[in-house]
Amino acid sequence: MPLPLRAGDPGRLGPYRLTARLGQGGMGTVLLGEDASGRHVAVKVVNPGLAEDEVFRTRFRREVTAARRVSRFCTAPVLDAELEHDPLYVVTEFVDGPTLAAAVRDRGPLRGGDLEGLAVGVATALSAIHAAGIVHRDLKPSNVLLSATGPRVIDFGIARPLTAADGPTVTGQFLGTPAYIAPELMRDGPLTPAADVFAWGCVVAYAATGRPPFAGANIPETLYRVVHEPPVLDGLDSTLHPLVEAALDKDPERRPAVPDLLATLISAPPTWEDPTPTAAPAPETAIAPTSRTATAPAARTVVAPEPPVAASPPVTAASAPSPVAESLARTRKSPPVASADQEETSARQGEAGAGRGKAGRDPRRGRRFAAGALVAALLLGLGSAAGWRLLSDSPDPEMSVPKLGAALVPDGSLNDPATGWDVECGVYGNGRLKIEGDKESAVYCTAPGEVSASHFVAQARVRLDRVPSGTLWGAGLLLLGTDDRDYAVMLRSDGSARLVKETANGNVKVLDTVPAGTYKPTTNYVRVQAEVHVTPERTSVRAWLDGEYALDADDETAPFAKGRTSLFIESLDDVPGDDDPAEAWFTDFTLNRTR
Numbered sequence: 096m097p098l099p100l101r102a103g104d105p106g107r108l109g110p111y112r113l114t115a116r117l118g119q120g121g122m123g124t125v126l127l128g129e130d131a132s133g134r135h136v137a138v139k140v141v142n143p144g145l146a147e148d149e150v151f152r153t154r155f156r157r158e159v160t161a162a163r164r165v166s167r168f169c170t171a172p173v174l175d176a177e178l179e180h181d182p183l184y185v186v187t188e189f190v191d192g193p194t195l196a197a198a199v200r201d202r203g204p205l206r207g208g209d210l211e212g213l214a215v216g217v218a219t220a221l222s223a224i225h226a227a228g229i230v231h232r233d234l235k236p237s238n239v240l241l242s243a244t245g246p247r248v249i250d251f252g253i254a255r256p257l258t259a260a261d262g263p264t265v266t267g268q269f270l271g272t273p274a275y276i277a278p279e280l281m282r283d284g285p286l287t288p289a290a291d292v293f294a295w296g297c298v299v300a301y302a303a304t305g306r307p308p309f310a311g312a313n314i315p316e317t318l319y320r321v322v323h324e325p326p327v328l329d330g331l332d333s334t335l336h337p338l339v340e341a342a343l344d345k346d347p348e349r350r351p352a353v354p355d356l357l358a359t360l361i362s363a364p365p366t367w368e369d370p371t372p373t374a375a376p377a378p379e380t381a382i383a384p385t386s387r388t389a390t391a392p393a394a395r396t397v398v399a400p401e402p403p404v405a406a407s408p409p410v411t412a413a414s415a416p417s418p419v420a421e422s423l424a425r426t427r428k429s430p431p432v433a434s435a436d437q438e439e440t441s442a443r444q445g446e447a448g449a450g451r452g453k454a455g456r457d458p459r460r461g462r463r464f465a466a467g468a469l470v471a472a473l474l475l476g477l478g479s480a481a482g483w484r485l486l487s488d489s490p491d492p493e494m495s496v497p498k499l500g501a502a503l504v505p506d507g508s509l510n511d512p513a514t515g516w517d518v519e520c521g522v523y524g525n526g527r528l529k530i531e532g533d534k535e536s537a538v539y540c541t542a543p544g545e546v547s548a549s550h551f552v553a554q555a556r557v558r559l560d561r562v563p564s565g566t567l568w569g570a571g572l573l574l575l576g577t578d579d580r581d582y583a584v585m586l587r588s589d590g591s592a593r594l595v596k597e598t599a600n601g602n603v604k605v606l607d608t609v610p611a612g613t614y615k616p617t618t619n620y621v622r623v624q625a626e627v628h629v630t631p632e633r634t635s636v637r638a639w640l641d642g643e644y645a646l647d648a649d650d651e652t653a654p655f656a657k658g659r660t661s662l663f664i665e666s667l668d669d670v671p672g673d674d675d676p677a678e679a680w681f682t683d684f685t686l687n688r689t690r
Contacts, residue, residue: 097127108184109177111138127189135189136174146183159185160610164227169220171240171249190247195302196236204305204330211360213239214299214335216246218356221295224248225288225353228643232286234294235275236301273314274307278322279347289347295356296326296342304330308343496639497552497626500690504542504660509684515543528684530664532568532677537665539573545659546575546627548688553660554624555684559616562588563675567667569593570616570679572625574636575658582655584625584638584646586616587667588677594638594646598653606636606648614640620682626689629656660686 097115100106104126106113111128118125123141130136145151155178162173162185175186195213199205205213217239224231231238233250240247277293280286300308308326311317326343328336338359344350351359508514509523516523520540521530530538542553553572562568569585571592576582579599586592592609614621624639634654638646664679 100126105140105182108138108140108182109175111136111175111186113138123184128186130174135191137171137187137189139185139187141183143182146181152178152183155183155185156612160612162187164229164610166223166227168244169216169223170247187249190240190242190249192240192242192247194237195239195241195246195298198241199236199302199305205302206332210299210303210332211334213241213246213302214295215357215360217248217295217298218353218360220246220248221288221291222353222357225291230286230288231291231294232280233272233275234291234298235272236298239298273317273321274309276318276321277347278345281318281322284347287347288353289350292342292350292353292356293347296339299335299339300326300328300331300343303332303335304328308339496624496642497550498690499552499685500688502685502687503546503548503551504544504684504686506685508543509682517541526682528662528681530570530662530679530681532664532666532679534666534674534676537663539576539661539663541576541659541661542684542686545657546686547657549629549656550627550689551687552624552626552689553684553686554622555662556620556622556682557586557616557662558618558620558680559586559588559664560678560680561675562617562677566675566677568664568677568679569667570664570681571623571662573659573661573663574625574627575629575634575655576661577658580655581658581661582627582634582636582650583663584623584636586614586621586623586640587611588617590614590616592638592640592645594636594648596648596650596655606650607646609640609645620680622683628689629654 097117100113100116104113104116104124108128110131113126113128115127116124117127117137122145123139126138126140128136128138141151141155145155159173159176159178162170167188171187171190173185173187177184193201204210217234221231221234231248234248238248238250240249275294275297277290280290297307297309300306306327307317308328309317309320309324310327311320322345326340328339331339338351338356341349341351342356505511505514507526508516509526509528516528517540520538521528523529523540528540530540532538553574555572557570559568559570566588568588571583571585574582574584580597583595583597584592585595589611590613591611592614593605594607596604596606598604622639622641626635626637628635633649633651634656635649636647637644640646662679662681662684664677666677
């Protein structure tokens with residue numbers, strides 16, 4: 096329930112009039128506000144002490160970036176943010192509903208369809224979060240809002256990209272809520288989506304019983320129970336008990352993946368289907384070990400101090416594979432971003448289009464769903480391409496970089512000008528190519544020969560250098576290009592990436608994106624791998640950046656079928672008075688058929 100503003104609370108931030116308090120936490124205060132149209136919004140204002148810490152400011156920017164990636168139906172979408180000037184704040188849609196913690200406290204545990212609906216809703220929210228390349232890492236009852244349209248998972252304050260190699264945390268820093276932290280994170284193990292599956296089990300158990308399954312009298316006891324003891328699930332109904340038990344397995348490899356949670360939740364018979372007891376329950380099948388990918392090192396957390404009374408308890412059934420109704424152990428690698436469909440047309444790009452091209456995208460098609468996952472997705476409005484990828488019922492071989500077949504351009508071609516590269520475009524040798532950018536038009540170097548293969552992979556390591564301050568440049572691979580059209584996989588100097596299609600009239604259509612700040616192409620080489628598959632119906636383009644599946648498109652609108660492969664650099668803005676060129680460096684270029 097909103098509370099009155101206190102002395103010292105702002106009455107206005109930017110265009111938002113603030114009217115009440117919604118809550119307060121360690122990071123800041125959440126205020127109720129209104130935008131210029133009178134729409135209610137939630138404004139999270141960062142505590143001044145934290146805002147002075149540059150490490151925290153980095154983390155705060157990451158929170159906002161993470162929240163913007165996630166499909167809006169399952170969270171409170173970000174509407175606006177102040178990321179540079181004090182006070183720091185982020186504006187989200189106001190979700191009118193209590194937290195799960197408040198609902199259970201005020202009205203008691205959930206039962207029947209309400210409980211099962213919560214379990215499905217939170218699992219579907221996690222599927223969208225993971226599809227955005229994020230591990231939430233702080234899923235708990237106070238971060239689940241019960242809205243009129245279903246559960247909303249909020250607060251990405253310590254969410255972390257799956258691809259993060261490190262982060263703004265320090266050794267010994269405790270992140271998360273003790274009763275909901277997966278045991279592997281307490282041991283400084285790898286951060287994977289399995290940690291959120293563990294938290295899902297804790298949240299569902301809390302919703303059903305009114306208490307966390309590892310509750311202790313204090314933090315050390317709680318941490319010890321999470322690491323060493325089986326969960327207390329008394330009171331959890333028989334429909335959910337085996338799946339929650341599996342989600343709370345100590346070994347992350349034995350937990351079901353999120354698509355399995357959804358499939359099992361939907362396909363499991365309701366408790367009222369057959370009220371007649373049977374002579375003996377049917378044997379249940381254990382979940383098979385799950386091979387997980389796309390991991391990132393977890394931030395160091397406080398290791399649970401063990402009570403002095405005894406060593407670790409003996410192995411119990413809780414440490415063995417947990418039974419569930421079916422063996423559904425499948426895993427999916429979540430692509431870092433969802434798709435984007437937007438048109439970008441500019442006079443400058445139209446004029447420059449005669450000398451180069453860019454690339455294209457439609458939502459991916461032909462994904463097979465597990466029946467249960469499909470129903471859950473439809474019930475909760477999951478419609479993004481990323482969600483379709485994540486909820487498929489089987490591992491998707493298309494997520495993996497295809498195996499390379501015969502070389503279409505000789506390996507090591509950048510070592511030898513005699514291989515047929517255009518010597519006018521740049522300087523190359525010793526395996527490297529340097530192209531100096533031109534503010535007026537794109538500059539590109541075309542690889543030898545037109546690609547006749549219908550299925551091929553081009554790759555190179557790309558770095559932008561000498562980028563003038565305040566300007567935006569792009570560099571990468573042009574695919575199936577001619578003088579006036581192509582597809583392009585483009586790294587941008589702001590750390591974003593795009594898959595685009597440029598047509599003969601100079602129109603540029605953005606087919607897929609990765610947000611700014613994801614990569615560091617101005618300081619590091621980024622490995623760009625692009626697969627092109629031409630069929631009579633469509634041309635599909637997929638790309639991996641530093642080994643992570645990042646961009647894809649199925650182009651069915653006048654798709655390109657033939658053309659050449661090039662390396663390019665171009666200016667993406669027009670800053671008056673700044674005509675300084677930038678440079679793009681390329682190494683390790685290969686062009687191969689797929690196998």
